[in-house]
Amino acid sequence: MSSRKRPKASPSPVSWLQLGKPPKASAEVQALLDRTQEKLGYVRNGQLAVLHRPNLVLGQDAISRAATQDPDSALSRRERELIALVVSSENRCEPCVFGHAAALREITGDPVLVDRIAVNYRHAGLSERERTLADYALKITRRPGEIEPEDLDALRKAGLTDLAILDAAAVAAYFNFSNRINSALGVTPNPEAALAHR
Template identity: 30%
Template sequence: MAHIDLGLDETQYPGITGLMRFRPETAAPLNALAEALLHAPHPSLTAGERELIAAYVSGLNECTFCCESHSAFAAEQLDGGMPLVRQVRQDPATAEVSAKLQALLHIAGAVQKTGRAVTPKLVEAARSEGATELEIHDTVLIAAAFCMYNRYVDGLGTQLPEDPTAFEQRARQIKANGYVG
């Protein structure tokens, strides 16, 4: 049971979905931000890579709902599927992703601790692996946004879905329609 009465069946609307129904006026901009960061066309980072950054930060924040959902969303869109997502969540430095994505994940991990942990050395390391200014910007923004989303979900004590396959079902919907579709 969430910390506040959402006025709905939380088993039907677990995690952030119940919160979005409780406050549709805040849900619209939150969904628009998720759409822009994770699903909308990007010149160089795939939707799967961006979802992977969200899943990684959510895991560091120990937000089970967001970590599991965005892990499923990333797995649905990455060739390596869930095994790759698990590798990244365990240790991005040894995961089978590009050196550029590893460097971006290190930046995301620094943001999760505090924005001030993003050092010129981390940024230069990402640049040296080919990361663009836009990719560095978007990595920091995804990580920062997911710190907020994670705290929103956990701060209100939301529930997990009763059926863990719900994440996979939602992943197919997100891949096809995005966050505002």
């Protein structure tokens, strides 16, 4: 083995954008970045990539919290993260796959299950309720114009209330938006997420 030290890697850019240094963050934006740092131990590259548009940073966070963190949600945190991971895997959004896989590993304590969901949730041994939610999230992602009343009937049959269906639709729709922003800008995944909870 060589005794030479590896050269120190230079930090990766957070996206393909070449906007230069963002403007000084407002108190509201800085509070959001501080909350993210406190919660995750790092700031998401997806947030850093859009700092030149503070209203977008704040608006995206508000919708994210409304869809995924409502304490009155009829879905469990595990179910919300399952939907996020299924949508993000289908869209091949690296930052979101890394992030939601990490969150689901934290919740389940089962990295193999989470990897199986990320690759093909159909083979992951999900419960009927989880599988039906995953199927619904996938259809919202792939073919939203083909959703019919029967799709909601399948969710009801699996034990979901109409409020749970509303929550599932909101989570899937939000992550389709988030995935598209990240992919359109070439946002790089946070390596910290890839390594978390393994």
